[in-house]
Amino acid sequence: MSSDCLPFPPGFLWGTATSAHQVEGNNTNNDWWAFEQRPGAIWDGDRSGLACDWWRNAERDFDLMAAMGHTSHRLSVEWSRIEPEEGRFDPAAVARYRQMLTGLRQRGLEPMVTLFHFSSPLWLSRQGGWRNPAVIGHFRRFVRHTVEQLGDLVRLWCTINEPNVYATLGYLYGVHAPGEKSLLLCFRVLRHQLQAHAAAYRLIHALQGNSQVGLVLNLQIFEPLDPADPAAALVSRVLDGLFNRLPLRAVEGGRLPFPLGLGITGYGPLLDSVDFWGVNYYTRQRVNLRRGPEGLLQTTPGVEVSDPRRDMPPFECYPAGLYQVLKWVAALGRPIYITENGLPDADDDQRPRFLLTHLAQVQRAVAEGVDVRGYYHWTFTDNFEWAEGWRARFGLVALDETTQARSPRPSARLYSDIIRANAITRPVVETYAPEVLADLFPGS
Numbered sequence: 001m002s003s004d005c006l007p008f009p010p011g012f013l014w015g016t017a018t019s020a021h022q023v024e025g026n027n028t029n030n031d032w033w034a035f036e037q038r039p040g041a042i043w044d045g046d047r048s049g050l051a052c053d054w055w056r057n058a059e060r061d062f063d064l065m066a067a068m069g070h071t072s073h074r075l076s077v078e079w080s081r082i083e084p085e086e087g088r089f090d091p092a093a094v095a096r097y098r099q100m101l102t103g104l105r106q107r108g109l110e111p112m113v114t115l116f117h118f119s120s121p122l123w124l125s126r127q128g129g130w131r132n133p134a135v136i137g138h139f140r141r142f143v144r145h146t147v148e149q150l151g152d153l154v155r156l157w158c159t160i161n162e163p164n165v166y167a168t169l170g171y172l173y174g175v176h177a178p179g180e181k182s183l184l185l186c187f188r189v190l191r192h193q194l195q196a197h198a199a200a201y202r203l204i205h206a207l208q209g210n211s212q213v214g215l216v217l218n219l220q221i222f223e224p225l226d227p228a229d230p231a232a233a234l235v236s237r238v239l240d241g242l243f244n245r246l247p248l249r250a251v252e253g254g255r256l257p258f259p260l261g262l263g264i265t266g267y268g269p270l271l272d273s274v275d276f277w278g279v280n281y282y283t284r285q286r287v288n289l290r291r292g293p294e295g296l297l298q299t300t301p302g303v304e305v306s307d308p309r310r311d312m313p314p315f316e317c318y319p320a321g322l323y324q325v326l327k328w329v330a331a332l333g334r335p336i337y338i339t340e341n342g343l344p345d346a347d348d349d350q351r352p353r354f355l356l357t358h359l360a361q362v363q364r365a366v367a368e369g370v371d372v373r374g375y376y377h378w379t380f381t382d383n384f385e386w387a388e389g390w391r392a393r394f395g396l397v398a399l400d401e402t403t404q405a406r407s408p409r410p411s412a413r414l415y416s417d418i419i420r421a422n423a424i425t426r427p428v429v430e431t432y433a434p435e436v437l438a439d440l441f442p443g444s
Helices: 031-036 059-067 091-106 122-126 135-153 163-171 183-207 230-253 319-330 351-367 410-421 426-432 434-440
Strands: 005-007 013-017 072-076 110-116 156-161 212-218 221-224 276-280 284-287 336-340 372-377 397-400 405-408 423-425
Touching: 005 351, 013 110, 013 336, 013 410, 031 122, 059 091, 059 405, 072 372, 091 110, 091 135, 110 135, 110 183, 135 183, 156 163, 156 183, 156 276, 156 336, 163 183, 163 212, 163 230, 183 212, 183 230, 212 230, 212 336, 221 230, 221 319, 230 284, 230 319, 276 319, 319 336, 319 351, 351 372, 351 410, 351 423, 351 426, 351 434, 410 423, 410 426, 423 426, 426 434
Parallel strands: 013 072, 013 372, 072 110, 110 156, 156 212, 212 276, 221 284, 276 336, 336 372
Antiparallel strands: 005 423, 397 405
């Protein structure tokens, strides 16, 4: 290997990730739109509104992606558009998604499609949403129709995005839709989402044998702030077990372990229900039982952190954590796509460094034999960032949500240079983040 180059495998997919509600605009028929109307639910009282105007003109951003050399894009379809009323499907919505997927392929971008990314139709919410076990059958019906209508344009499917985050933020902390606060509901919803994933996996393969179907998990590093504190170390292991390992164990073992099972001894369809794992990695959390004003989960004092976040610690920039989670997941013997990785950084003074150091850890894992097949940065253009509204700016491309003007940031050009080389090269590091040159190329 050249000392001036950190290469990626031939055919490695490079792109960005988005979700329907955050970019399409005017998704008025789902629970997130309703949640946004609650006073105090969204930072600064923001609303998604027109979002990034994708429903009318996603192709504007597809053109930019193609011009920047991207080879893939991960997007989601909005359940409430495709099935606006229970059992009634909208052919116009399906036609628009076909147009979008065709547009990606025409521009040389491989679509990866997520079937559920946090937002549910209002009719489903009125029935209890993901608390109600009937949701599994409803989701299966929606998946059948979507795959039958769009499957000829899609090879890579993600069933459900971050069931561990969805259950935790929506049903335990109550900061995401639907705003519940119950540990029992949190585990019930996680169970239903894993069961729905397994049902969708079997169905997609029955309909489309050559597809690749994965489940996307958010994986975080939990470590004690004080390594000498045994109680904090224990809590770190418990949080890691419940948040990271529990859904992994459920799928790989084919059963619903406690506390997911809650009297259910097994659920056979979970076994062998992933062709790949989607890994979303953002940060490390430090556990401090002494708490103080920062709370139980904190960042490491003195380390680089992202822009502020609402009611939560900022993202700690910890590139080695991405290597760690890739090694965990690789041990399960499935291919991996990094389906999200990024940070809120409005002035783009950290993102170039973030991209280079995290991608260097991906390359390190690949060089050691980990089967990583693609990387999707979160996100392409600034979008409506759930409860953080428009305050959190994750985009490679800056967006003025009022005028819809786009302005590529320096990190967008950096990412393009990496994609075109299919490698991190010394000149690229020297140009965009020379301060990490010695870390990425020792001896420089």
